[in-house]
Amino acid sequence: MPQTSDAILDRMMALHPKIIDLTLDRMLRLLEALGNPQNNLPPVIHIAGTNGKGSTQAMIRAGLETAGKTVHAYTSPHLARFHERICLAGELISESALTQVLDECYAANGGANITYFEITTCAALLAFSRTPADYTLLEVGLGGRLDATNVVANPVATVITPVDLDHQQFLGDTLAEIAGEKAGIIKRRVPCIVGPQQEAGLEVIEATAARHMAPLGIYGQHWHASREAGRMVYQDEHGLLDLPLPNLPGLHQVQNAGGAIATLRALGFDAAACEGAVTNARWPARMQRLRSGPLVKAAGQAELWLDGGHNPAAGHALASVLSELPKVPTYLICGMLSTKDIGGYLRPLADHVNALHAVSIPGEAATLPAQTTAAAAREVGMSAHEAEDVASALAQIVNADPHARVLICGSLYLAGNILRDNA
Numbered sequence: 001m002p003q004t005s006d007a008i009l010d011r012m013m014a015l016h017p018k019i020i021d022l023t024l025d026r027m028l029r030l031l032e033a034l035g036n037p038q039n040n041l042p043p044v045i046h047i048a049g050t051n052g053k054g055s056t057q058a059m060i061r062a063g064l065e066t067a068g069k070t071v072h073a074y075t076s077p078h079l080a081r082f083h084e085r086i087c088l089a090g091e092l093i094s095e096s097a098l099t100q101v102l103d104e105c106y107a108a109n110g111g112a113n114i115t116y117f118e119i120t121t122c123a124a125l126l127a128f129s130r131t132p133a134d135y136t137l138l139e140v141g142l143g144g145r146l147d148a149t150n151v152v153a154n155p156v157a158t159v160i161t162p163v164d165l166d167h168q169q170f171l172g173d174t175l176a177e178i179a180g181e182k183a184g185i186i187k188r189r190v191p192c193i194v195g196p197q198q199e200a201g202l203e204v205i206e207a208t209a210a211r212h213m214a215p216l217g218i219y220g221q222h223w224h225a226s227r228e229a230g231r232m233v234y235q236d237e238h239g240l241l242d243l244p245l246p247n248l249p250g251l252h253q254v255q256n257a258g259g260a261i262a263t264l265r266a267l268g269f270d271a272a273a274c275e276g277a278v279t280n281a282r283w284p285a286r287m288q289r290l291r292s293g294p295l296v297k298a299a300g301q302a303e304l305w306l307d308g309g310h311n312p313a314a315g316h317a318l319a320s321v322l323s324e325l326p327k328v329p330t331y332l333i334c335g336m337l338s339t340k341d342i343g344g345y346l347r348p349l350a351d352h353v354n355a356l357h358a359v360s361i362p363g364e365a366a367t368l369p370a371q372t373t374a375a376a377a378r379e380v381g382m383s384a385h386e387a388e389d390v391a392s393a394l395a396q397i398v399n400a401d402p403h404a405r406v407l408i409c410g411s412l413y414l415a416g417n418i419l420r421d422n423a
Contacts, residue, residue: 004095012119015113024146037128045136046152048158049225050254051164059261061259063267069135070135076139098123101126143178193217236262261278285419288305288306314345322352322353328405332355336411337366337411353382353407354401357385
């Protein structure tokens with residue numbers, strides 16, 4: 001029976017070290033055994049940050065493709081299928097190509113300890129090195145300085161999206177410490193585009209860039225992006241662009257789009273590419289309206305939305321989006337991981353929803369129990385209920401309010417479960 005990528009990925013999980021220690025040693029060892037594919041990539045744009053990495057990457061990619069460029073893209077985690085993490089020259093990697101590079105990496109690793117993310121990142125880099133393209137977009141998985149993607153010595157640009165508190169158990173307890181890890185992707189004399197930052201984080205980023213003599217393009221100093229009269233206005237030293245609003249909803253996407261445009265402009269792309277960045281980006285589970293599948297059918301006349309944000313900044317962004325939508329009774333179906341700040345995520349949403357229906361995330365050992373999520377919702381002032389699963393929660397909501405807006409939210413893992421059956 002032929003191997004499948006799923007079977008190899010399952011074997012890779014068993015190689016995981018017992019304790020997570022962020023280091024590049026395992027990556028560099030395996031990449032050496034593979035012939036150092038990281039040194040043979042199309043020009044790399046490396047993206048770190050706490051919030052907006054995926055959206056910013058999607059917009060940079062859309063702008064590059066509008067300009068006729070072919071683009072590799074690496075992102076994580078995946079939502080429905082692992083293949084989503086590796087886009088080869090504009091297309092998801094095929095099953096046969098994925099199986100081949102995974103098998104090569106597994107064999108070259110020789111059974112040594114390595115994390116799942118590290119070995120699969122090696123597989124992505126191997127695939128990218130063998131397929132012609134004009135650019136490679138690499139999204140950091142965790143942090144930056146010691147992230148598995150931080151093995152490219154000479155990217156053409158780096159990008160740091162807004163930095164906030166998240167993954168403190170790995171990155172540090174303060175904003176400055178976390179920003180220091182994100183700033184670890186800055187390379188000597190390589191331009192770095194910096195999205196909106198809190199002062200403590202920006203100071204660290206600026207100091208790191210100064211040590212590396214890396215030119216900075218900082219939001220609020222070197223470039224500006226805002227919404228005016230139903231349009232997006234972007235301005236930098238090259239001039240002003242009057243653009244449509246991003247097709248990804250939410251005021252925060254204007255700032256993410258600004259970072260994408262600043263990156264494109266730093267690389268010499270024109271206004272047409274910048275407009276393509278804001279109008280052609282695709283990024284699932286970011287305030288995505290679901291329009292097909294059994295849940296949509298079960299929702300009847302209710303609106304069904306999906307969002308994978310899961311930290312306090314994401315809660316604020318989601319609250320901003322809800323505040324701008326037409327006023328309709330709004331209900332959350334929420335499942336979160338136990339590692340997240342659930343109070344910080346839910347607090348900004350409390351004034352925008354009628355009630356929350358809590359669920360546990362199927363198949364996730366680290367899920368918060370529905371009972372815990374419901375209790376946290378009540379603590380921030382929400383009316384909250386528990387449900388066995390998303391389908392049961394949806395049935396409760398539409399039975400009581402057939403014309404409701406229903407938002408499934410709280411975790412990319414929950415979003416992935418939904419998209420597998422309702423894409």
